[in-house]
Amino acid sequence: MSTAAAGHHDHDDHGPAKGWTRWLWTTNHKDIGTLYLLFSLVMFFIGGGMALIIRAELFQPGLQLVDPLFFNSMTTMHALVMIFGVVMPAFVGLANWMIPMMIGGPDMALPRLNNWSFWIMPFAFLLLLSTLFMEGGGPAGGWTLYAPLSLQGGDSFAFVIFSIHFMGISSVMGSINIVATIFNMRAPGMTLMQMPLFVWTWLITAYLLIAVIPVLAGAVTMLLTDRFFGTSFFNAAGGGDPVMYQHIFWFFGHPEVYILILPAFGIISSIIPTFARKPLFGYASMVYATASIAFLSFIVWAHHMFTVGMPLAGEMFFMFATMMISVPTGVKVFNWIATMWRGSMTFETPMLFAIGFLVMFTIGGLSGLMLAITPADIQYHDTYFVVAHFHYVLVPGAIYSIMAATYYWMPKWTGNMYDEKWGKIHFWVSTVFLNVLFFPMHFVGLAGMPRRIPDYNLQFADWNAVATIGAFGFGFSQLIFVYVIYKCIKGGEKATDEVWEGADGLEWTVPSPAPYHTFEKPPAQYS
Amino acid sequence: MTSYDTTLAMVSRQVNSQTGNTQIVVRANKSMSWRANVLLAASLGALSAVFGGIVAVEGFWLVLPFAGLEFLVVFFCLSKAYKRLGYTEVISRVGDSIVVESGYDKPVASSELPSHWTRVQFDDPPSAFEVGRLRLQCSGQSLEIGQALNKEEKRMLHKELLHCLRMDQPQLKLIS
Numbered sequence: 001m002s003t004a005a006a007g008h009h010d011h012d013d014h015g016p017a018k019g020w021t022r023w024l025w026t027t028n029h030k031d032i033g034t035l036y037l038l039f040s041l042v043m044f045f046i047g048g049g050m051a052l053i054i055r056a057e058l059f060q061p062g063l064q065l066v067d068p069l070f071f072n073s074m075t076t077m078h079a080l081v082m083i084f085g086v087v088m089p090a091f092v093g094l095a096n097w098m099i100p101m102m103i104g105g106p107d108m109a110l111p112r113l114n115n116w117s118f119w120i121m122p123f124a125f126l127l128l129l130s131t132l133f134m135e136g137g138g139p140a141g142g143w144t145l146y147a148p149l150s151l152q153g154g155d156s157f158a159f160v161i162f163s164i165h166f167m168g169i170s171s172v173m174g175s176i177n178i179v180a181t182i183f184n185m186r187a188p189g190m191t192l193m194q195m196p197l198f199v200w201t202w203l204i205t206a207y208l209l210i211a212v213i214p215v216l217a218g219a220v221t222m223l224l225t226d227r228f229f230g231t232s233f234f235n236a237a238g239g240g241d242p243v244m245y246q247h248i249f250w251f252f253g254h255p256e257v258y259i260l261i262l263p264a265f266g267i268i269s270s271i272i273p274t275f276a277r278k279p280l281f282g283y284a285s286m287v288y289a290t291a292s293i294a295f296l297s298f299i300v301w302a303h304h305m306f307t308v309g310m311p312l313a314g315e316m317f318f319m320f321a322t323m324m325i326s327v328p329t330g331v332k333v334f335n336w337i338a339t340m341w342r343g344s345m346t347f348e349t350p351m352l353f354a355i356g357f358l359v360m361f362t363i364g365g366l367s368g369l370m371l372a373i374t375p376a377d378i379q380y381h382d383t384y385f386v387v388a389h390f391h392y393v394l395v396p397g398a399i400y401s402i403m404a405a406t407y408y409w410m411p412k413w414t415g416n417m418y419d420e421k422w423g424k425i426h427f428w429v430s431t432v433f434l435n436v437l438f439f440p441m442h443f444v445g446l447a448g449m450p451r452r453i454p455d456y457n458l459q460f461a462d463w464n465a466v467a468t469i470g471a472f473g474f475g476f477s478q479l480i481f482v483y484v485i486y487k488c489i490k491g492g493e494k495a496t497d498e499v500w501e502g503a504d505g506l507e508w509t510v511p512s513p514a515p516y517h518t519f520e521k522p523p524a525q526y527s
Numbered sequence: 528m529t530s531y532d533t534t535l536a537m538v539s540r541q542v543n544s545q546t547g548n549t550q551i552v553v554r555a556n557k558s559m560s561w562r563a564n565v566l567l568a569a570s571l572g573a574l575s576a577v578f579g580g581i582v583a584v585e586g587f588w589l590v591l592p593f594a595g596l597e598f599l600v601v602f603f604c605l606s607k608a609y610k611r612l613g614y615t616e617v618i619s620r621v622g623d624s625i626v627v628e629s630g631y632d633k634p635v636a637s638s639e640l641p642s643h644w645t646r647v648q649f650d651d652p653p654s655a656f657e658v659g660r661l662r663l664q665c666s667g668q669s670l671e672i673g674q675a676l677n678k679e680e681k682r683m684l685h686k687e688l689l690h691c692l693r694m695d696q697p698q699l700k701l702i703s
Binding site for chain 1: 539
């Protein structure tokens with residue numbers, strides 16, 4: 001026999017390895033998806049703990065528990081952890097688990113890269129969190145790291161920059177993998193316009209991430225050289241321009257906001273048709289709306305900085321461009337409602353979270369529209385109204401969609417149904433406390449309470465006390481979520497392959513739990 | 528539910544128009560052209576270059592190296608993924624032999640096995656967690672084929688190979 005063909009698979013064909021090394025060396029998309037999701041859950045409690053420290057300090061006016069520098073570190077770290085350590089990894093985890101199954105691919109296109117993408121993350125966050133124990137404390141200038149304030153911190157600043165670089169590398173590698181997978185590994189016959197919305201939204205999200213991460217990398221590297229190597233990119237004393245940092249940062253930062261919410265749109269677009277037992281209303285318009293939002297995200301960055309002073313024409317442009325985002329977003333909300341209209345609806349936990357998303361994300365969207373109005377924004381800027389706005393977008397928006405996705409796909413992952421009663425309790429307790437937590441922030445914000453302060457005027461005391469009660473209620477109600485996940489992994493009623501009566505898509509054609517490597521029934525031709 | 532045709536495009540039986548021999552072509556699924564991949568990388572590169580260029584003109588040049596580096600990584604990864612999915616195996620009957628050729632753009636490895644002494648073995652595992660291995664065996668040597676396929680596709684290829692070998696060996700049965 002002459003030369004044998006060289007095999008070239010990145011993963012073992014004989015199921016998962018035994019022991020802990022399975023998780024260290026795995027290149028299997030489902031294992032890596034699980035790792036991402038567990039990492040995200042752990043970081044959710046770390047970031048949540050920081051939020052509780054913030055809210056405990058704000059329970060009453062005056063300095064109560066922590067010194068102001070540590071308070072500022074907590075607000076900064078809470079944001080960095082929640083954005084880069086919770087929401088993004090959770091969406092990447094869901095993408096890892098679901099995209100190959102939804103498009104009929106055997107795995108991600110670049111499995112080893114996938115392994116590296118994940119394992120960079122724990123080191124990045126170890127580096128970030130370790131700064132809290134260094135001389136001078138952790139970063140305390142806000143998650144935007146505005147110069148020159150951020151340059152006045154301790155030497156731990158270098159660690160912060162390196163950890164952000166690692167997070168960026170991880171995000172870019174994950175995004176490249178997702179793009180390569182979606183482009184090249186779809187089931188035969190599955191055209192782009194036949195892909196599930198979750199896959200579409202992730203394709204656009206990955207595109208945005210690849211486009212903007214170099215901007216963040218460049219911006220924070222210039223901060224690093226300003227701080228340690230004597231350059232003056234953002235140092236006015238040396239001829240630099242601190243406002244330019246804000247422009248560069250927000251050119252990354254605003255698409256980042258959509259990176260945090262577009263996959264959520266995909267999840268909700270999967271869940272609502274299932275429990276309304278109707279096909280998604282306006283599939284093509286959903287795709288075009290997502291693409292429009294992505295495009296607009298590149299031309300609205302300066303609405304975060306109306307107060308720095310810019311020409312009137314610039315303010316007008318950024319105001320109207322921002323308002324235009326409400327059109328494709330409105331299309332989406334309309335389509336979700338139209339999908340439910342006269343549907344044969346049932347209200348299992350994923351659907352409850354999806355409806356919660358729809359109602360409360362819309363509240364966040366409307367307050368965003370208020371913030372887009374330049375003269376009004378000059379009043380709202382840096383007040384708790386802004387905090388209320390983005391928390392309504394990110395908590396009942398991004399976080400609720402992740403919870404909805406977990407309840408929706410968990411039976412497929414584990415092979416067991418979760419406890420429906422406790423799932424519903426989790427939803428209702430979370431929703432009540434979430435509104436107790438964030439809704440009063442609108443009031444204190446409109447009354448003029450500034451954000452990022454450990455102390456405040458007596459007039460804001462009552463609503464701050466209410467918000468703190470809501471924070472602790474919401475925080476502890478997440479233990480129910482952990483209990484439901486744990487119980488589902490351990491056992492429970494066996495899930496069918498289809499799991500949900502109205503579910504549609506390739507992922508529901510594989511057995512529950514999903515096979516380690518590939519489809520039991522091949523999705524050879526898509527029609 | 529979405530309907531699925533079970534015709535498997537990853538394993539196809541063809542007749543070579545030049546030799547008239549029957550051949551089985553095994554290839555991984557590849558859903559986008561190279562041109563589309565290049566366009567994707569180019570659009571990302573252009574976007575990064577435009578913004579990086581604008582801020583570089585203003586003096587903030589450190590965005591450009593990251594954008595350039597990222598573009599190279601994107602291009603490398605897309606080309607690697609595309610090339611990997613282009614792996615093809617062609618199994619042909621040529622006279623009394625089974626010829627297995629494999630490669631990406633052109634055959635880079637070739638094996639020739641006497642068809643009468645060749646057996647096909649598929650350890651079709653009952654577990655949903657395993658896809659199994661498909662091998663051609665002859666005189667104590669083993670050649671694994673169809674590594675890019677999933678379990679159902681391997682079953683299909685197994686049947687095709689049995690059919691192909693049965694022309695010489697009507698007594699042939701599955702070894703495993």
